[in-house]
Amino acid sequence: MKPRAVIVGAGLGGCLLAQGLADSHEVVIVERGEGDDEARWPVQDVGWPAGWAPHVGAGPGGSTRLWHNGLIEIEDEVFAAHWPFAKAELDPYYAEAFELLSGARLSQVQAAIQVLRRRYLGFGLADGLFQGLYYPLWPRNVWDCLGLQGRVQLVRGNVVDFDLDGADRVRSLMVDEAGQRRALTGDVFVLAAGGLGSPVLLQALQMRLPLPALQHAGAYYEDHPMGFVGEVQVSVPLYKLWNYRVPGTDGNLRLPLVVRSGGQHVSFQLRPAANYYRNSRRERVGSVLNDLRRRPWNLLLYARLLRHWDDILDILSFKFGIKLPTRHYTLLLCAQMPTTPERAVWSAPDANDGNAARQRRWTLTPAYLQSLDTAVQAVLAWLAPVTRRSRVFADWHQDLRSAAHHSGTARLSRTADTGVCDTDGRVHGMVNLYVCDGSLIPASGIANTGLTIAALALRMAAHLQGGASSSASRQ
Known part of the structure; x- marks a missing residue:
């Protein structure tokens, strides 16, 4: 029995x-x-x-x-600092889980991370921590x-x-x-x-x-705080690398740029933008994609989508492989937070x-928010060799939201x-x-x-x- x-x-x-x-x-x-x-x-x-x-x-x-x-492994150094066992103990289960959740092999994606990393370096970015985030097509x-x-x-x-x-x-x-x-x-x-x-x-x-x-x-x-923190205009065609289709799979790979600040990891995704120097009252950068994934038959959401051109760029690249040329990007922050x-x-x-x-009592202290400010400046310095101009949104702290992790x-x-x-x-x-x-x-x-x-x-x-x-x- x-x-x-x-x-x-x-x-x-x-x-x-x-x-x-x-x-x-x-x-x-x-x-x-x-x-x-x-x-x-x-x-x-x-x-x-x-x-x-x-x-x-x-x-x-x-x-x-x-x-x-999105499928992403926790970094070895995070395991070493905070976990009661080494990442190597979880690695075989990472590989098994990855295939169950995506239909792709983790080894394929790990190889693609190295290829994509070299392409970023070839565009003039300095070396650093590029963490691979893989999205199955569906x-x-x-x-x-x-x-x-x-x-x-x-x-x-x-x-x-x-x-x-x-x-x-x-x-x-x-x-x-x-x-x-x-x-x-x-x-x-x-x-x-x-x-x-x-x-x-x-x-x-x-x-x-x-x-x-x-x-x-x-x-x-x-829980990871997330939010759009600023925008940059670059001198190289990074849009070609925005959603990289991993060979042999139907999924897309993104490489967030990860900096360390205040003992925490802070990542930034470069998201192709349809405009620059936003004029909205608080310079908010909205998205309707999560709502659409949950309610794909809601016609009002499609009406909202027409006002979110960054989302449309995302869909064209992600679903159809169409990468429209742009040199404008918003910076999407996702940060580790200290626990108590x-x-x-x-x-x-x-x-x-x-x-x-x-x-739920989620606490983002002034000292922690200051460390995020430092991280924003660090990523702008990282991008400086390929940046024509950049700016940080005013009061972006107020728009930080939960990642529900x-x-x-x-x-x-x-x-x-x-x-x-x-x-x-x-x-x-x-x-x-x-x-x-x-x-x-x-x-x-x-x-x-x-x-x-x-x-x-x-x-x-x-x-x-x-x-x-x-x-x-x-x-």
Whole structure:
């Protein structure tokens, strides 16, 4: 008889873990959301505002229902500085996850990164850290593309309690299904409810089981601030490299320019622009592409698109390979942020209806914003050899928004003194309770977290099948 794995959450981590366990385990996934925008489970900002909604995806596929999910590895030096194991331990799972999420081989893209890097240097840019960001031509809902329907049992409900067997083992989860409660038993339980969902469940467990590790649930929160910070006019045809079609694949590669400032990585994408010296009140550079990916049949969004010529340049290059000549670019910032041990994610009653709502306190301090100013000047200096003129937008700090890469809130750590989970993703002090989503990630640099979540899920599947041992257990 197969062991039973109960996974809470049908997002990226839950789906990739289910894929890895489907042959060896009886897999049950509990998913409380139904649609792309799940109004029943709000996230409320009590710190820096997100700038858009939703914070998270809902329904089978999770965030892959909402966003295109660019694929990028976290840099070795970020692993060395912040992770409890070396990147080399995750590399084989990165390769496996990359192919599952894109249909392309990671080795193909790594080779293309070097080719594209040499072409940038050939245009006169100084050498530096060029990090590769690969986009498959079409976004993929992982629930659909992995073919999980019928291979796993899907339970539509909300986890409301843990049933414990002693002080270190979960016996079952209490699930509310449309007002009816029942216990889901299992051999192993995995929280994959996301960086804003899993810590709230762990905090509920802490009320009954005061493990030292659980005091960190919801702390060490990280999310990438993103925003357009300025524009440049260059003297070389960089538009030819904007969306580089990787040979042998249908996807496109971009190389953000990464600088270091205040101990953090800060990346900048050069995005071809249709105009220069913008005259709008706050010099905002808008985009409608994320809304279009979520609601492709909304005609009003296409009307908005006609006012966003930068988006049209992006679509022509990305989808059709048409690269219209331009020397004008906007600078899109995506930055690593420092984390703190203060709790930044929790649950509290909604003031309007009394129902539980997740609270997020995202903090961008004046000192951190100053370090981003320094990074902007550093990237302009990097681009100076090929720049005719440049300028930084006034008050661009105010337009920074969340990248919705919620991570760190149940972070991997060697001991319960500094995090929630051990190097296998198991909650410190528990026998059969794991976490498998972005909340595990102790630091992401400037990388979108999707590929790393998928790799961690496949690594966990190998561990639960007995095929992988943690770095800690080998010492």
